[in-house]
Amino acid sequence: MPEGKLCVFTNRYSEIEGFQASRTVTYCAEPTSDGIRLSVRQESGSDLHTESCICPTEVSERVASFLRYICENSIGLGNWFDVLEDSGIPFAVS
Secondary structure, eight states, X not given: OOTTOSEEEEEEEOOBXXXXXXXXXXXXXXXXXXXXXXXXXXXXXXXXXXXXXXXXXXXXXXXXXXXXXXXXXXXXXXXXHHHHHHTTOOOEEO
C-alpha cells in the first residue's frame, strides 16, 4: 500500500468492443489533518477524473469498509457520494 494511505482498492475493466472502454477505477482513503480523505479516481486512456471528500469524524475501519463496498459493487464517479450520504457517514466535498 502506498505510504500514508489507509487503504486502496482497484477495479480494472477491459475494453469490450461496442460495450465498454478500458478503464481503471481506484478507491483510496488517506489521513489528513481534517479527518480522512476519500477519493475515487478513474483513468481511461489519457483521461483522468478524480472526486474526493473529507470525512471529519469517521474511523479508518468504517471508511475502509465503505470503500471496499463501493469497489466490490462497481460504484464509481458520479454515484458514490449518494451512497456515502445514504450510509450516514458525514462528509464535505473537497
